[in-house]
Amino acid sequence: MPPVRVLSLEHVAAVLKDIDIEDILTSQAQAFHAYSVNETQTPQRSTLETPYHKTLIMPSRIDTLTSTVKIVSVPKTDSKDGLPGVTIVLDNKTGEPRGLVNARLLTAVRTAAGSALATRVIFENKQEETKKALSLVVFGSGAQAKAHIQLLTHIMPGQISRIVICNRTLPRARDLVHELAPECSAKSIDISAFSITTGESTSSTTGTGSGSPHDKLKEIVQSAHIICTCTNTTEALFPGEWVQPGTHFNMVGSYTPAMHEIDQSLVARAWTLVDAKKECEHEAGEFILAKKLTGENGVLAELGEIFTEDGKFKREALPKEFSDRGNNQHKKKDVTIFKSVGIAAQDVAITALVLDKAEAMGLGSVVDF
Known part of the structure; x- marks a missing residue:
């Protein structure tokens, strides 16, 4: 299996600081378009309830881009730091894991986009x-x-x-x-x-x-x-x-x-x-x-x-x-x-964009899986 690039919260923050906001907006517009013309796959999300948070498991795919699985926990009380979560990015051809990306900052960014x-x-x-x-x-x-x-x-x-x-x-x-x-x-x-x-x-x-x-x-x-x-x-x-x-x-x-x-x-x-x-x-x-x-x-x-x-x-x-x-x-x-209630195609687009940018910048920990 090819190596997997792991992006921590700090890695994602560094990418967001360097990335062109217009690239984010364009990728999100493309994701919304793909959703509206039925070029996405979004199975119903699974939910786990605890006394402290609700955990959501959300697979999704943009047919022209790639597939991801996002896991995010929504606290029962407000959190100023964003929602804790991680997104697994799959290789579009082989289906093997390509990246593991901290999603805490990306949920807010893609929603605001x-x-x-x-x-x-x-x-x-x-x-x-x-x-x-x-x-x-x-x-x-x-x-x-x-x-x-x-x-x-x-x-x-x-x-x-x-x-x-x-x-x-x-x-x-x-x-x-x-x-x-x-x-x-x-x-x-x-x-x-x-x-x-x-x-x-x-x-x-x-x-x-x-x-x-x-x-x-x-x-x-x-x-x-x-x-x-x-x-x-x-x-x-x-x-x-x-x-x-x-x-x-x-x-x-x-x-x-x-x-x-x-x-x-x-x-x-x-x-x-x-x-x-x-x-x-x-x-x-x-x-x-x-x-x-x-x-x-x-x-x-x-x-x-x-x-x-x-x-x-x-x-x-x-x-x-x-x-x-x-x-x-x-x-x-x-x-x-x-x-907006949020669509999973947005997560596919923002995570793929950030992972590509991180690779170009040489950021992240590359590990054998």
């Missing part, structure tokens, strides 16, 4: 909004929140001027602000943390109202142009009525029928783009409930339907409703949502 692709195409179709100084509000302070901030500021250079990280407690959000402050400062972005529970903030200009934490959060949500929800909450994070017309959402936290990051009034106002229609119908709590209550959930397209096999955006394939937010014809639909 989907949000970045969706946000880019939606804002490209709202030309007047590309001229604004945009406010980004992120709920959650873990690895997903960090990756979303990094990728969204990459795809919207000079457009995002303010970021607010909202979390139940201030210390974790404050730690993330401190970690990202040098990057944001270099891009002239003001970044701050806000505690949903206490109303405390790291900035004198965030949540400046003299009222309760509830009132301050309302002010933050009302000022947002883009909102990313990266939490595992079972209750809506805020009332949908707070959200201004034209706001775009990236929702990546809920992945079971019991989880709800937004309320039904907001689902009813939204045109929605998803990573996978079938999976969202069974796993995205907000949209499962909407379908049950009203018979529809506003889902118009899968992300892969608007990209070509080489990862290029097909503008003509984007439903026109995503350009019509807030106009008279669709006055009841005035926000947009990208909802």
Whole structure:
């Protein structure tokens, strides 16, 4: 059997630091396309339950690329360091193990890449909004929140001027602000943390109202142009009525029928783009409930339907409703949502890309198996 390249967390971090973000986005767009045209194989995942975490075993294949098996554990409590996991990459011809890759960082990166692709195409179709100084509000302070901030500021250079990280407690959000402050400062972005529970903030200009934490959060949500929800909450994070017309959402936290990051009034106002229609119908709590209550959930397209096999955006394939937010014809639909529950093809693409890059950089431990 040929040697296997093993990539630790440190090896993966080194690759991500060196890799071109556009290469990540292109590989993810290709993965979404492959999924939407049925060029992937994703057997139903297996689940192991423990009192402390849920372990998921997820085999997948992109027919034009390779096959992988990912094993990831989802803690019952929030983890700021990402989900512990490993992905086995198989040789596409022989089926023998080719690589063993730490997946802790990659889960967050590939998820944020989907949000970045969706946000880019939606804002490209709202030309007047590309001229604004945009406010980004992120709920959650873990690895997903960090990756979303990094990728969204990459795809919207000079457009995002303010970021607010909202979390139940201030210390974790404050730690993330401190970690990202040098990057944001270099891009002239003001970044701050806000505690949903206490109303405390790291900035004198965030949540400046003299009222309760509830009132301050309302002010933050009302000022947002883009909102990313990266939490595992079972209750809506805020009332949908707070959200201004034209706001775009990236929702990546809920992945079971019991989880709800937004309320039904907001689902009813939204045109929605998803990573996978079938999976969202069974796993995205907000949209499962909407379908049950009203018979529809506003889902118009899968992300892969608007990209070509080489990862290029097909503008003509984007439903026109995503350009019509807030106009008279669709006055009841005035926000947009990208909802992701995660598809295994994303793991195939990101892991293969990182493994190839690591080989080119000479990184990793090569062992006989």
